[in-house]
Amino acid sequence: MRPVLGLADAVRAHVRPGTRVYLGNFGAQLFCVGHEVIRQGVRDVDLVIASGGLLMDQLLGAGVLRSATFGHCWSPVGPAPAHNFRRAAEGGAPVALHEMSLGLLTAALTAGAWGVPFLPVPDRAGTGYVDEDWTRGLLDTATCRFGTSRVVRAEVPDVAFVHADLADADGNGVVRGPLGEVVVAAQAARAVVLVAEELAPAETVRAAGITIPGLLVSAVVHHPGALAPDGALGRYDRDVAAYERYARRAATPEGFRSWLEEEVLT
Amino acid sequence: MSAPDVGTLDFLVRAAREFRRGGWVFTGFHWPVLAGQLAHHLPGAPFTQAFEAGATTHGPGRLVPTSTTDYPAYGNALGYAADTASVLLAMARRFDRVVLDAGTVDLRGCVNSSVVGEHRRPTVRLPGGGGAPDVAAAARELVWLHGGADLRRIQARVEHVTAAPGPHTRVRLHTRWGVVRVGADPALEEVADVDGAEEFAAHLAALGARTDGAAPRPPVDAAERAAAAALLREAADRGYAVARRALAEAAAR
Numbered sequence: 001m002r003p004v005l006g007l008a009d010a011v012r013a014h015v016r017p018g019t020r021v022y023l024g025n026f027g028a029q030l031f032c033v034g035h036e037v038i039r040q041g042v043r044d045v046d047l048v049i050a051s052g053g054l055l056m057d058q059l060l061g062a063g064v065l066r067s068a069t070f071g072h073c074w075s076p077v078g079p080a081p082a083h084n085f086r087r088a089a090e091g092g093a094p095v096a097l098h099e100m101s102l103g104l105l106t107a108a109l110t111a112g113a114w115g116v117p118f119l120p121v122p123d124r125a126g127t128g129y130v131d132e133d134w135t136r137g138l139l140d141t142a143t144c145r146f147g148t149s150r151v152v153r154a155e156v157p158d159v160a161f162v163h164a165d166l167a168d169a170d171g172n173g174v175v176r177g178p179l180g181e182v183v184v185a186a187q188a189a190r191a192v193v194l195v196a197e198e199l200a201p202a203e204t205v206r207a208a209g210i211t212i213p214g215l216l217v218s219a220v221v222h223h224p225g226a227l228a229p230d231g232a233l234g235r236y237d238r239d240v241a242a243y244e245r246y247a248r249r250a251a252t253p254e255g256f257r258s259w260l261e262e263e264v265l266t
Numbered sequence: 267m268s269a270p271d272v273g274t275l276d277f278l279v280r281a282a283r284e285f286r287r288g289g290w291v292f293t294g295f296h297w298p299v300l301a302g303q304l305a306h307h308l309p310g311a312p313f314t315q316a317f318e319a320g321a322t323t324h325g326p327g328r329l330v331p332t333s334t335t336d337y338p339a340y341g342n343a344l345g346y347a348a349d350t351a352s353v354l355l356a357m358a359r360r361f362d363r364v365v366l367d368a369g370t371v372d373l374r375g376c377v378n379s380s381v382v383g384e385h386r387r388p389t390v391r392l393p394g395g396g397g398a399p400d401v402a403a404a405a406r407e408l409v410w411l412h413g414g415a416d417l418r419r420i421q422a423r424v425e426h427v428t429a430a431p432g433p434h435t436r437v438r439l440h441t442r443w444g445v446v447r448v449g450a451d452p453a454l455e456e457v458a459d460v461d462g463a464e465e466f467a468a469h470l471a472a473l474g475a476r477t478d479g480a481a482p483r484p485p486v487d488a489a490e491r492a493a494a495a496a497l498l499r500e501a502a503d504r505g506y507a508v509a510r511r512a513l514a515e516a517a518a519r
Contacts, residue, residue, distance in 0.1 A: 026319040026350065027335025050350070051319075051335065051396065072379075072394035076333030077505040079296060082393070089381075089391035099380065102318055103354040103400030110351065122355065126376075127399055127427045132385055177337045178320035179349040231338035237329070238336050240505045 002171030002194075003219045010193050010221045011036045014159040017044040018066075022109075022157035022189055026102075026180025028233075029055045030195055032226045033161045035264045038062040048109075048157050050102055050181050053230075054246055057082035058264075060095060061256045067096035069138070069155065071105055077243035083250040099134040104152050106181040108138065111154035112188030118142065120149035160189035162212055163226055165234070167196035168205040171217030177233040183211065191218040195226045197235055271519075273442040273460045274413070274512045275494040276486045278304055281365070281411050281440050282494075286310025289362030292353070292401055293317055295334050296367040297411040297508075300501055303330055307493045316361060318397030320348040330497065330504045339504075354397045358404035366398050366429070368410035368439065370419045373452040373473055375408065375437035378424035385426065395428040402429040408437045413508060415442065417466065422473040441466065444483065446475060454480040 005013070015021055015037055023030055034055045037045065044066040049056050052073030059065050061084030073085040088095050100108070104121055111119035118140070128134045130150070142151045162182055164173030173194045175182060186192045194217050200208075226232075229242035249255040281301035285291050288311025293302045302315050306326035315323045317334040321344055328341040337344060358364070369392070370378045377398065383389030402408055408431050412420065420441070431437045431449065439446040443466035444457040452475035457463050459482065467477045501509035 027333075027337060052394075070394065072396040074393035076295075076335065078507045079333070079393075080507070086391045089388055092387050099385075099394050101354075101395055101399040102350050102397040106350045107355070122400070122403065124399055124403065126430045127395075128380055128385060129399065132426065134380065134385055176347075177344060178317065178335075178347045180319040181350045183349060184351070231336065233337040233344070235338075237338045238332055240332060243332075244505055 001169050002214060002217050004199070005219045005221055007032060007036050007221050007223050008040070010219055011040055013219070014191060014193060015042050015045065017042060018046070020046040020048065020156070020158045022048040022160040022185045023055060024160065024162045024180070024185060025175065025182045026050045027178065028163050028227050029053050029230045030161050030163050030226055031055055031228060031230060032223050033195060034059055037064055038260070038264055048155060050105055052082065052085065054082065054243065057084045057250065060084040060088050061250065062260060065095050067098065069098040069100060069105065071100055071102040075243055075247050077238070077240050078247060080247035084256060087253065096136060098136045098138055099129070100138065101129060104129065104135070104139070105155070106184060108152045108155035109181050109184040109188045111152065112156040113184045116154060118151040118153050121152045123150045155188060157185065157189040159191045159193060160185045161193050161195055162186050164194050164196045164212060165232070166198050166200045166205050166208055167194050167220045168200055168202040170202065171214030171220055172202070172205050172210045173212035173217065174205055174208040175211040179211065186212050186216050192216045193219050193221060195221045195223050197224050197226060197232060271512065271515060273458070273462070274498070275491045276458060276460070277413055277440065277442040278494045278497070279308070279486045279490045280483065282308050283310065284363060284365055284409050285313045287363070288313050290314050290316060290360070292358065292361045292364040293334060294366035294398060295396070297413045298365040298367055299331050299334060300497065300506070301365065301411065303327060304494055304497045307497070308490060314345070316353055316357070318350060318354055318401070320350055320353055322346045330500045332504050350397065354400040358401045359406065361405065363407045363409060364401050364405035365409045365411060366402060368412045369414070370421065370424055371410055371412055371439060372421045372424045373448050373475055374423065375410065375431045375435070375439070375448040376424050376427045377410065377429045378426045380426055380428045382425065398429040403432045405431065405435050408435050410437065410439045412439060412441045415462070417469045420469065420473070444480065446470060452476070456481055456483040458483045
C-alpha cells in the first residue's frame with residue numbers, strides 16, 4: 001500500500017526550499033502541483049521540466065524558482081511568449097536557466113535513473129548548447145579506451161511529480177499517451193508522487209498496462225482535473241481560452257499578479 | 267468571408283505536400299502541425315507522423331492540435347506512444363523526413379530559437395529548441411518551414427545556433443516566396459508567383475545564394491486552397507495567431 005495524500009499534504013511533504021523538483025509530464029503539465037507550490041509560498045526550488053510551458057512561466061513569475069533546467073518555454077497556444085520567462089531572462093533575474101535540448105535532458109535523467117554520473121550523448125557541437133555553454137556546465141567531454149564522447153551530467157531530482165490516468169492502492173500508475181521523459185524521471189528521482197485522475201482497482205490498472213510501477217512511488221494523490229487548463233487524453237480537452245487569457249494578462253507584471261491572485265491564490 | 271492571402275495558403279499547401287510524399291514524417295511545432303493536419307485532406311501517399319514526446323499519429327486530429335503535445339486533440343489518431351529518447355535519439359535518423367518550424371534561419375540550414383543578444387542577458391529571449399536540435403542533427407532529410415513575411419529573418423548566419431543539420435542532411439527551406447536548398451551550396455530551387463518573390467530572390471542573392479536556376483513552383487489548385495482556407499479558419503478558433511492574422515488581413519482587403 002502507498003499512502004494516498006491530499007495535494008497540499010503531498011507538496012508540503014516533498015517540496016521545500018532547495019528541493020530539486022521534476023514536474024511532469026511532457027505535454028500533460030501538472031498545473032495543480034505548481035499552483036499548490038505557489039500557494040504554499042515555497043521559494044528557491046530547482047525545477048527540472050522538459051517542456052516548460054506556462055507552468056514554468058507561472059513558477060518563475062511567482063518567485064518560486066532558484067533554477068530551471070528545461071528544453072523550451074512558451075505558451076503552446078498561439079503560440080504566445082512565456083512572458084515571465086522572457087522578463088526573467090531579459091531582466092537578469094537571479095534564476096539560473098540551464099537550457100537543454102530534450103534529447104540531452106532525457107539522457108541526463110537516464111543517467112540519474114541508472115545511477116551513473118554522466119551519459120554519452122550525440123554531439124551538439126556547432127550549437128549554443130556546446131559552443132556557448134547554454135546548459136551552464138551540464139555538458140563535458142569524456143575519453144576512455146572506447147573513444148571520446150560528449151557527455152551530460154546525471155540529473156537526480158529530489159522528487160518527481162508524475163501525472164497518471166489511473167493509480168491503484170499499491171502506487172502502480174498508468175500514463176495514457178506519449179511518455180516523454182516521465183519514466184526515466186520517475187526512475188531517477190529520490191521520491192515519486194503519482195498524481196492520478198482516478199483511483200482504480202489493481203486489476204483495472206494491470207489491464208490498462210502499468211507504466212510507473214509502485215516500487216518507484218512514495219505517495220499517490222487523487223486529483224481529477226490535475227492538468228487543467230492542459231488537457232488529459234480521453235478525459236478533458238486543453239482549455240484554449242484559459243491559455244489565451246493567461247497570455248494576455250501575463251504580458252505585464254501587474255497583469256500577472258492579478259491573474260495569480262484571482263486564479264491561484266484565492 | 268474573404269480567403270486568406272494566396273501566399274499563406276499556397277505556403278501551407280506546399281508544406282502539406284511534403285507530408286503527402288509519404289512515409290514517416292517527424293513533425294515539429296507550429297507550421298508543421300498545421301501542414302500535417304492539412305495533408306490529411308490532400309491527395310498523395312500515406313504518411314505517419316512522429317512527435318518529440320513519443321507520439322505517432324495515423325490520421326488527422328479530431329481537432330486542429332494547438333501543439334505537438336495536444337494529445338486530446340489528436341484523439342484516436344494517436345498510435346505508438348513511446349518516449350522522447352526513442353523518437354529523438356534512437357529513431358530520428360530513420361524518419362523519411364523531418365519537418366520543423368524555422369522562425370529565424372540561415373543559408374547553412376541553422377536556426378536560432380533561443381536568444382537575440384547575449385544568452386545570459388538577452389535582448390530578446392526566445393522559447394528554446396526543445397527537440398529540434400536533436401532531430402535536426404540526425405535527420406536524413408530536413409524541411410524547414412518559414413511562414414513569416416519578414417525577409418530579415420532569413421539570414422546568412424544566425425546570431426546563435428539552436429538547431430543545426432548534420433553533415434549529410436539534405437536541407438530545404440520552404441517560404442511563402444519559394445523553396446531554397448540550404449547548406450553547402452545554397453540555391454533558390456523554386457520561386458512562387460506571388461508578391462515579394464523578386465525581393466526574396468534579391469535578398470537571397472545578397473546573402474550569397476544562387477538564384478539563377480530557380481524553376482516556377484508547381485501550381486496550387488482551387489481545391490487545395492479551399493482546404494487550406496478551411497484549416498486556417500479552424501486553426502483560428504484553436505488559437506493560432508498566424509491563422510487569425512491571415513483571416514484579419516483577408517477581411518481588411
